Amino acid sequence: MDKRIGVYICACGGNISDYVNIEKVREAVKDENAVVLSKTTMFACGDANQKDMDSDIKENNLSGIVVASCSPKLHLSTFRAVSERAGLNKYNYVHANIREQASWAHSDNKEGATQKAILLVKAAIAKARHAVSLEPIRIKSQNSVAVIGAGIAGIKAAQALSAMNDLVYLIEKEEKIGGSLLKINTVAPETVSGEAIIKRLSGEIAKEQNITLLTGYQVAESKGNIGDFTLKLQKNLQSGEGNPSERVINVGSVLVATGFDSYTPKSGEYGFGTIPGVVTLEHFNSLLRKQKEKVFTVDGKKIKSVAFIYCVGSRQIKGENSYCSRYCCTAALRSALDTTEKFPGIDIYHLTRGMRSYGKQELLYKEANKRGDLFIQFPDREPPVIEDGDGEIIVRVKDILSGKRELEANVDMVVLVTGMVSAKGDNTGAIFKLPRGRDNFYNEIHMKLRPVETAIDGITIAGCCQGPKNSMESVNSALAAAIKSHSIVSKGELELEPIVAFVDEMKCSWCGKCLQTCPFNAITPIDKGGKRIAEITNSVCKGCGMCLPVCPEDALELISFTNKEIEDMIDVLSQ
Amino acid sequence: MTKIDRKFSKELKKYGAFDFTSCYNCGNCTAVCSLATKDEAFPRELVRLSALGIKEEIESSLKPWSCYYCGECSTYCPQSANPGELMMSLRRWLTARYDWTGFSGLLYRSLPLLVVAMLLAVTGVILFAFFNKFEAKPIMHLGHLFEMFAIGTVFVVILLPNIIRMWYLAVIRPGTNPSLARYIKGAGTLFIHMFTQKRALGCDNNQRRWFEHFILVIGYLTLLLMTVVFDWLGTANPIITVAGYIVSIIVFSVTADFVKERIKAKREISRHSRPSDWLFVIWLFLMGFTAFIVRLFVDVDLIENNIWIYLIHLTVLVQWAMIIVPFGKWTHFLYRSFALYFQEIIKKR
Numbered sequence: 001m002d003k004r005i006g007v008y009i010c011a012c013g014g015n016i017s018d019y020v021n022i023e024k025v026r027e028a029v030k031d032e033n034a035v036v037l038s039k040t041t042m043f044a045c046g047d048a049n050q051k052d053m054d055s056d057i058k059e060n061n062l063s064g065i066v067v068a069s070c071s072p073k074l075h076l077s078t079f080r081a082v083s084e085r086a087g088l089n090k091y092n093y094v095h096a097n098i099r100e101q102a103s104w105a106h107s108d109n110k111e112g113a114t115q116k117a118i119l120l121v122k123a124a125i126a127k128a129r130h131a132v133s134l135e136p137i138r139i140k141s142q143n144s145v146a147v148i149g150a151g152i153a154g155i156k157a158a159q160a161l162s163a164m165n166d167l168v169y170l171i172e173k174e175e176k177i178g179g180s181l182l183k184i185n186t187v188a189p190e191t192v193s194g195e196a197i198i199k200r201l202s203g204e205i206a207k208e209q210n211i212t213l214l215t216g217y218q219v220a221e222s223k224g225n226i227g228d229f230t231l232k233l234q235k236n237l238q239s240g241e242g243n244p245s246e247r248v249i250n251v252g253s254v255l256v257a258t259g260f261d262s263y264t265p266k267s268g269e270y271g272f273g274t275i276p277g278v279v280t281l282e283h284f285n286s287l288l289r290k291q292k293e294k295v296f297t298v299d300g301k302k303i304k305s306v307a308f309i310y311c312v313g314s315r316q317i318k319g320e321n322s323y324c325s326r327y328c329c330t331a332a333l334r335s336a337l338d339t340t341e342k343f344p345g346i347d348i349y350h351l352t353r354g355m356r357s358y359g360k361q362e363l364l365y366k367e368a369n370k371r372g373d374l375f376i377q378f379p380d381r382e383p384p385v386i387e388d389g390d391g392e393i394i395v396r397v398k399d400i401l402s403g404k405r406e407l408e409a410n411v412d413m414v415v416l417v418t419g420m421v422s423a424k425g426d427n428t429g430a431i432f433k434l435p436r437g438r439d440n441f442y443n444e445i446h447m448k449l450r451p452v453e454t455a456i457d458g459i460t461i462a463g464c465c466q467g468p469k470n471s472m473e474s475v476n477s478a479l480a481a482a483i484k485s486h487s488i489v490s491k492g493e494l495e496l497e498p499i500v501a502f503v504d505e506m507k508c509s510w511c512g513k514c515l516q517t518c519p520f521n522a523i524t525p526i527d528k529g530g531k532r533i534a535e536i537t538n539s540v541c542k543g544c545g546m547c548l549p550v551c552p553e554d555a556l557e558l559i560s561f562t563n564k565e566i567e568d569m570i571d572v573l574s575q
Numbered sequence: 576m577t578k579i580d581r582k583f584s585k586e587l588k589k590y591g592a593f594d595f596t597s598c599y600n601c602g603n604c605t606a607v608c609s610l611a612t613k614d615e616a617f618p619r620e621l622v623r624l625s626a627l628g629i630k631e632e633i634e635s636s637l638k639p640w641s642c643y644y645c646g647e648c649s650t651y652c653p654q655s656a657n658p659g660e661l662m663m664s665l666r667r668w669l670t671a672r673y674d675w676t677g678f679s680g681l682l683y684r685s686l687p688l689l690v691v692a693m694l695l696a697v698t699g700v701i702l703f704a705f706f707n708k709f710e711a712k713p714i715m716h717l718g719h720l721f722e723m724f725a726i727g728t729v730f731v732v733i734l735l736p737n738i739i740r741m742w743y744l745a746v747i748r749p750g751t752n753p754s755l756a757r758y759i760k761g762a763g764t765l766f767i768h769m770f771t772q773k774r775a776l777g778c779d780n781n782q783r784r785w786f787e788h789f790i791l792v793i794g795y796l797t798l799l800l801m802t803v804v805f806d807w808l809g810t811a812n813p814i815i816t817v818a819g820y821i822v823s824i825i826v827f828s829v830t831a832d833f834v835k836e837r838i839k840a841k842r843e844i845s846r847h848s849r850p851s852d853w854l855f856v857i858w859l860f861l862m863g864f865t866a867f868i869v870r871l872f873v874d875v876d877l878i879e880n881n882i883w884i885y886l887i888h889l890t891v892l893v894q895w896a897m898i899i900v901p902f903g904k905w906t907h908f909l910y911r912s913f914a915l916y917f918q919e920i921i922k923k924r
Contacts, residue, residue, distance in 0.1 A: 305581075347581045365599075369654070372584060372596040374626060396576065401600045402623045409579040 003129050006037040006062045007121065008053065010044035010069035012099055019103040019110050020117045025068070028118040032125050036060055044069045050082050057086035064128040068096040068121045089133030091498070091560060096124035123569040130565045136495040139539045141227035142252035143167060143492060145485045148219060148428055151179025152471050153463025153478035154257035155201050160482035161255075162210035166489055169249050170205070172215045173236060177202055179259050180464070185285050187471055188334040189360045194471075217247065222431050225540045226458030227252050227494045252489035253458045255481050256442065258428050260420040260464035263313030263321065270309055270416055271386040277301075277393050277413045278386060281308075281328070284415045285335055288342070296343045298413065305411040306339060307349035307395050308332045309384055314419030314468075315353060317380055323439050325419025327470040329356045332417040333364040340371055348373040349409060351384050351397050361470075377401060386414055420468040432459050433521070441467040452481040456520070457496075457542070460484045499560045500541040501548070507555035508533040514547035514556060523547065580628030587625055589684040590671070591849045592664035598622045598656040604648035610641060610777050615918075617641065618648055618658040621665060634672055635749050639665040640907075640914030645778035646843020660847050667851065670906055672744070673737045679902040686850050689898075696894045704886050711882045715809060718889050722803050725896040733901040738913055745914070751921040761920040769912035770796075784844075787829050791859075792908070794825035798863065808869055808885075819870060826863030830856050855904040861891045 009025050011017035022040045030038040037060055041049045044067050056062060065088065067079050072095040080090035098117040106113035143166060147158045150172035158170040170177075178198035181187065187194050205211050214233065221232040231254070233247040262282050265272035272278050277298070279287070284306075287298055296303040310332060314325040329352070336348045350368070354377055357365040369375065377400045378384055384397040392410040399405050422440040429442055435455050437443040442461045445453050452460045462481035463474040488494065501522075510532040515523045522540035525532050534556070547556050557563055584596060598619070605611050605619045617638045624633055633639075642662040649659035671680030682689045707713045746753065767773055770792065775785045798819070801807040807819035833856045836845040865888035872878040878885060899905050 349579075366597065366654070369597045369599065370594065372581075374579070374581065374596075375599075399623075399627070402620070402627060402629075405627075405629075406576050407579050407627065408576045 003034040003064045004036045005034045005064040008067045009040045011042050016103040019107050019113045021114045025117050029121050053082050054086045065093045066124045068098045070099040091134040092131045094124045094128040096120045122572045126568040126572045134498040137538050139227045139494050141494045144251045145253045146251040147255045149257040150177035151259045152181045153474040156475045157478040157482040162208045164486050168211045170213045173218045186334050188330045253485040255485045256461045257463040258426045258465040261423050263418040263421050275388045281417045303412045305347040306413045307411045308415045310352040310417045312416040312418045325468040328417045330361040350375045499543040500538050501536050504555045507553040513550045517546045517550050583628030590664040590667040592661045595656050595661040597654040604658040607647045607651045637914040637918050640911045643775040644844045649843050673741045700890045729901045745917050753920045757920045764919045765916035768915045791829040794822045797822040823863045823867040830860035
């Protein structure tokens with residue numbers, strides 16, 4: 001049956017029609033082969049036009065649609081939906097972008113813009129002539145999620161998933177759950193200890209039947225794909241007896257929440273390791289926890305003044321970690337307040353690069369100020385100098401707020417407010433092939449639009465393994481990731497895009513080059529008809545097309561972007 | 576390299592400063608101040624120096640005297656750090672630093688000590704009256720002599736050395752060395768500001784207050800002249816008598832208005848009253864008022880049998896001359912004008 005194509009050319013309320021003569025475009029394409037209907041419209045995406053398209057498709061028995069309008073990122077799904085509503089398979093719809101690629105790009109040349117638009121629409125028509133109806137790939141999905149890492153993010157994600165009736169395996173490599181939160185004396189802006197929070201949550205998850213807590217286990221291997229992952233878990237060597245040393249679980253989605261490591265200062269960095277009394281914030285918090293007397297005493301020495309140095313290992317001008325670790329300003333403020341609450345006479349110095357105690361955390365900054373803590377912002381490139389001063393520590397710092405005056409103070413303790421770095425021993429990323437960002441944390445697909453999904457289908461990320469967050473932000477991301485994972489496992493069946501690569505079995509002679517370039521591990525060699533050829537795992541292939549150009553035999557093609565389609569489009573464009 | 580001194584901000588709190596450590600150095604205070612200029616910016620800079628405790632520099636700074644406390648800075652401070660009150664406290668602290676006897680600082684910092692000093696004055700007057708058998712004539716005569724003696728002594732022994740100390744701290748120690756010609760040329764500034772407080776007109780909406788203050792200064796100085804030089808309380812000269820009445824009325828009615836303002840505490844300037852502030856306005860009021868009553872009693876011939884009224888006046892006078900003038904807020908009148916004078920002569924051209 002011959003194709004019957006309808007073409008719609010959008011004015012975009014002037015965005016297109018101010019530069020592209022859309023009437024001329026319509027004139028130029030209305031007699032193209034297989035075009036039976038062509039219209040211009042003020043807003044193709046508007047309700048009125050959508051209804052027109054619906055009735056046009058039905059009345060004219062159209063088998064292909066082209067809309068020439070904005071970027072497909074904006075409205076591809078809109079018009080696909082229109083096609084479906086009118087009973088036309090959505091893959092018969094082809095989008096031409098004449099706004100970003102014609103009117104906006106060539107607003108200085110209306111004639112040229114119009115000519116380009118004509119070619120773009122003709123190319124789209126050429127593609128539409130080849131369009132075929134496709135059905136989504138449907139796969140079964142396990143109604144279970146593996147949550148890796150039982151810190152605050154992992155625990156909250158597990159609870160959220162459990163509340164939505166998904167089965168959850170909460171996997172923690174340590175014997176105790178809680179992760180980094182356990183080391184925080186007071187979780188700002190509240191006044192509760194990290195340990196107390198974890199204790200409460202631990203009690204809560206013990207009661208939830210949907211959650212299987214696996215402490216002392218690490219993921220050793222993963223097979224399968226979205227909807228059906230098989231994870232092999234290995235017990236840690238130091239883990240107690242009684243648990244099997246290996247377990248295999250089946251899950252539909254994996255939620256990674258493996259957390260962070262605290263930055264460890266280099267030896268000599270602000271006197272760390274070389275001057276007694278210079279400690280990290282984490283260490284300081286543990287010292288503070290241990291105090292039982294009325295006087296702050298460390299190694300027999302009375303502490304009367306403490307200097308906090310901020311941004312150690314974060315926001316580095318020279319160095320790897322140029323990012324802000326987000327939680328440390330507040331954590332340091334909280335520790336300072338804890339200190340003066342317990343020991344009111346202690347003088348606190350905050351040597352900062354500019355405080356970032358944003359949101360409600362500002363109240364802590366205000367409180368510390370009010371109590372008389374001294375805040376000194378030093379220039380980015382001129383950090384404080386720490387020297388050993390015979391029982392005291394000499395701090396030299398330039399104060400921006402008094403004209404870069406060089407100041408000196410003697411203190412009993414220096415606390416290095418260290419930031420976050422990606423967790424060193426975390427092999428989860430390697431197992432799942434998770435991409436990492438420049439900061440070495442796991443990368444989401446899009447910071448704003450898809451903040452908890454990874455490039456690997458079925459794997460979501462939450463908490464600080466993705467980048468520095470405070471506990472509240474970690475929980476927020478955990479709940480978002482839980483919802484995303486839930487959406488994968490909850491339906492029992494998943495629909496995937498049918499636009500995947502396919503192999504011409506006659507041409508293929510398995511050289512393996514395609515497998516090497518495939519970023520998703522979607523190709524496996526199989527023996528068929530007496531020879532070894534490539535096979536595409538449809539549920540894993542994302543239709544990126546990376547394998548096509550490397551095939552020496554031209555044995556690979558992409559559904560809906562076949563050689564014939566692309567060649568015809570090029571022919572039209574080069575007219 | 577400057578040493579940070581954390582004790583300084585605690586010390587300053589004894590002089591009335593509070594909450595200034597809340598400052599996050601936005602600089603709003605300096606921006607809204609109608610007296611601050613690009614070359615002479617305050618109060619933020621002084622708030623910062625105070626938080627860091629850079630004593631030496633504050634000691635040499637004349638900026639606290641450049642502020643006439645309109646209070647706009649405190650009104651617009653987003654952190655409620657009260658920069659205006661900090662400036663006031665710095666003036667008190669500087670007063671204490673200039674004072675070689677150290678009494679000034681003691682009396683500012685300790686209210687009990689202040690009360691004891693005031694009571695000592697009361698005791699002294701009672702003893703004095705006792706030894707003179709409560710007879711009006713000798714008491715009033717000696718009272719007048721005391722007045723003259725006190726003024727001279729306080730000026731020579733306390734105020735003059737203190738101004739020399741101020742000059743040393745602000746002009747000599749920082750290393751400036753103005754020529755004699757500049758001292759002479761600048762002298763005009765000294766007297767204009769001493770008698771007119773002209774600079775205070777630069778504060779927004781301050782005309783009424785400035786005018787009241789101006790009248791008070793003139794009234795007070797004239798009253799001083801009348802009582803000390805012309806012996807208003809003892810004279811028979813009708814012109815002096817009437818003039819004395821007028822100026823004493825001016826003194827106590829204007830101060831009554833100031834006291835009322837402090838009680839209402841509506842404006843920023845009268846919101847945070849320290850003992851030294853109360854003492855100053857109330858005793859100035861009492862000075863004028865008791866002098867007025869004493870002269871009234873003299874004119875209606877009641878003083879002989881009512882010497883107590885003069886003893887009250889004398890008590891107020893002694894407290895005023897021995898405590899408030901040398902060690903209290905009265906000195907601000909001198910320091911302010913000298914500060915502007917020194918500022919003028921060390922100014923770079």
